[in-house]
Amino acid sequence: MGNRPVRHPPVLIIEDTISLRLVYRAIAMAAGHPVAVAGSAAEGLAQFHATAPNIVLLDVVLPDGDGLALMRAMLAERPETLVIVLTAHGSVNRAIEAMRAGAQDFLVKPVDEARLTAALANAANAPQRTLPAPAGPQANLFIGSSEPMQRIHGKIESVAKSMATVFITGESGTGKELAALGIHAASPRANGPFIALNCGAIPQDLLESEVFGHMKGSFTGALSDKPGAAQAADGGTLFLDEICEMALPLQTKLLRFLQTSTIVPVGATKPRKVNVRIVCATNRDPMDAVRRGQFREDLFYRLFVVPIHMPPLRDRGDDVIEIAETALARFAQEEGRHFDGLSPEVRALFRRLPWPGNVRQLLNVIRNIAVLHMGGLVTPGMLPESLFLQGIDGPTPTATDMPLHDIPTGLPPNLLARPLAEIERLVIEAVLTRHGGSVPKAARTLEVSPSTLYRKLEGWGVKT
Amino acid sequence: MPDGLTKWDPSGLLHILSLAGPADAALILHHLKDDLSAAAHALDHALTLGDTEAMRHPIHALVALCGTAGAACLHQKACDLRDQIGAGLDTEARALALSLQTGAARLAERLATELGR
Numbered sequence: 376m377g378n379r380p381v382r383h384p385p386v387l388i389i390e391d392t393i394s395l396r397l398v399y400r401a402i403a404m405a406a407g408h409p410v411a412v413a414g415s416a417a418e419g420l421a422q423f424h425a426t427a428p429n430i431v432l433l434d435v436v437l438p439d440g441d442g443l444a445l446m447r448a449m450l451a452e453r454p455e456t457l458v459i460v461l462t463a464h465g466s467v468n469r470a471i472e473a474m475r476a477g478a479q480d481f482l483v484k485p486v487d488e489a490r491l492t493a494a495l496a497n498a499a500n501a502p503q504r505t506l507p508a509p510a511g512p513q514a515n516l517f518i519g520s521s522e523p524m525q526r527i528h529g530k531i532e533s534v535a536k537s538m539a540t541v542f543i544t545g546e547s548g549t550g551k552e553l554a555a556l557g558i559h560a561a562s563p564r565a566n567g568p569f570i571a572l573n574c575g576a577i578p579q580d581l582l583e584s585e586v587f588g589h590m591k592g593s594f595t596g597a598l599s600d601k602p603g604a605a606q607a608a609d610g611g612t613l614f615l616d617e618i619c620e621m622a623l624p625l626q627t628k629l630l631r632f633l634q635t636s637t638i639v640p641v642g643a644t645k646p647r648k649v650n651v652r653i654v655c656a657t658n659r660d661p662m663d664a665v666r667r668g669q670f671r672e673d674l675f676y677r678l679f680v681v682p683i684h685m686p687p688l689r690d691r692g693d694d695v696i697e698i699a700e701t702a703l704a705r706f707a708q709e710e711g712r713h714f715d716g717l718s719p720e721v722r723a724l725f726r727r728l729p730w731p732g733n734v735r736q737l738l739n740v741i742r743n744i745a746v747l748h749m750g751g752l753v754t755p756g757m758l759p760e761s762l763f764l765q766g767i768d769g770p771t772p773t774a775t776d777m778p779l780h781d782i783p784t785g786l787p788p789n790l791l792a793r794p795l796a797e798i799e800r801l802v803i804e805a806v807l808t809r810h811g812g813s814v815p816k817a818a819r820t821l822e823v824s825p826s827t828l829y830r831k832l833e834g835w836g837v838k839t
Numbered sequence: 840m841p842d843g844l845t846k847w848d849p850s851g852l853l854h855i856l857s858l859a860g861p862a863d864a865a866l867i868l869h870h871l872k873d874d875l876s877a878a879a880h881a882l883d884h885a886l887t888l889g890d891t892e893a894m895r896h897p898i899h900a901l902v903a904l905c906g907t908a909g910a911a912c913l914h915q916k917a918c919d920l921r922d923q924i925g926a927g928l929d930t931e932a933r934a935l936a937l938s939l940q941t942g943a944a945r946l947a948e949r950l951a952t953e954l955g956r
Contacts, residue, residue, distance in 0.1 A: 397870060
């Protein structure tokens with residue numbers, strides 16, 4: 376055994392079944408950890424604030440809210456918290472959902488002493504996350520202290536307390552979902568579920584079922600009753616991303632839902648009342664979608680109650696540097712490397728780039744640097760070539776704004792001399808770059824399904 | 840009627856009770872009995888109404904409680920019932936729910952009589 380000191384950081388256990396709560400407490404205390412306990416989501420959040428635990432043992436099913444939504448709220452406040460999720464359901468999907476939401480580990484009940492002790496030990500010895508300490512719950516959602524973002528923080532703080540529908544606009548990669556999460560976390564519904572649905576990523580013929588649920592047998596493949604996102608968000612917040620991609624017939628049903636607060640699952644005859652706060656988002660111009668007849672005007676005015684526009688990264692001043700350096704430190708630690716920051720040339724370049732893919736694109740660039748280089752000062756030579764396909768010194772309009780023949784493609788001049796497979800890859804990558812890395816948007820331009828593009832990208836070893 | 844407790848192995852629970860110490864061990868046993876009884880009662884009530892939504896929470900609790908108590912058969916019944924009620928409450932699911940409810944109530948009694956000394 377090595378000489379590394381054994382760590383026993385404080386643990387918070389959030390479990391509504393009393394006997395199980397006492398069992399987990401006994402195991403954690405026997406392993407040497409100071410322990411606080413809570414029996415509900417509300418009590419859990421209060422104890423989280425009061426005791427600031429390093430590790431949270433969290434039951435997914437709580438009497439007053441969804442455990443994963445509580446986890447997101449806790450991680451939004453203190454991202455360095457290590458959450459071990461407990462569930463009685465051993466499905467792989469649930470595990471994936473928990474891990475994607477930020478869980479450190481995932482345990483299936485009943486949890487035996489050995490498994491829980493091992494999970495606590497792994498969490499206690501996990502590498503420290505070095506994100507900057509939050510100044511407040513909202514500040515921790517977004518990195519960057521520019522004036523446009525201060526205004527966004529203020530707006531999120533004001534709208535969170537009400538039930539009004541929020542309509543978030545902004546280019547791809549500007550943090551619309553993060554803003555929606557911030558609204559939820561600061562609202563009286565923070566202990567309720569936060570359900571996000573991307574209306575652009577789901578095939579339209581399945582979207583109604585995804586939103587409103589379906590009854591067993593209502594269509595081919597409906598093997599059992601399935602609650603939809605609206606029901607899953609009952610008592611919490613439903614975030615509808617890319618709302619302008621929703622087909623017109625479903626928009627009609629959405630409008631009825633907004634007017635009556637009732638849902639009718641596909642194949643059902645009885646409506647069901649739900650209590651949901653709606654936040655929606657689009658990176659299109661919603662009024663333009665209305666003018667083109669692609670979005671119902673009455674639905675638009677029903678949704679466009681409190682608009683929030685997320686500023687593009689190029690309009691956020693030095694936030695690009697702050698975000699880049701924070702991400703570089705984080706990714707470097709994950710890769711076991713050390714960088715000395717960004718050189719003055721890279722800083723100057725970053726400030727001038729238009730960043731059509733915004734923060735998401737910036738994070739991809741920083742990840743690329745951390746993976747492909749061993750450390751030191753980040754110089755222009757370390758930057759990925761694709762970064763230089765976009766214009767400098769001015770915003771790059773999106774493909775929907777310009778005639779096709781005016782758009783720089785970044786494609787090599789000898790395209791016709793290359794093998795077909797290479798031509799396909801170059802074109803797909805160029806279209807993706809034009810759309811800021813958005814696969815659904817690139818798929819629409821190329822008139823193929825998003826799943827086709829995901830398959831090709833996976834085959835080329837490109838992470839999405 | 841078989842109570843599903845032929846494969847009851849309380850050794851894991853006894854080990855946890857030894858970790859907890861005498862005072863907390865008594866508390867754990869007391870609440871384990873109560874939680875099992877409450878879940879069995881809630882399952883019985885929901886079953887009477889034929890309400891599969893109301894059955895979910897007690898089933899979720901029984902998966903964990905029966906497993907923690909070392910009742911492998913009951914734990915498996917709870918898992919099977921959780922998977923089956925998604926498709927509705929047919930005759931087989933009803934029989935399973937009734938067997939689970941009865942078994943959980945029996946387990947609570949045996950915890951009190953055999954471990955609560």
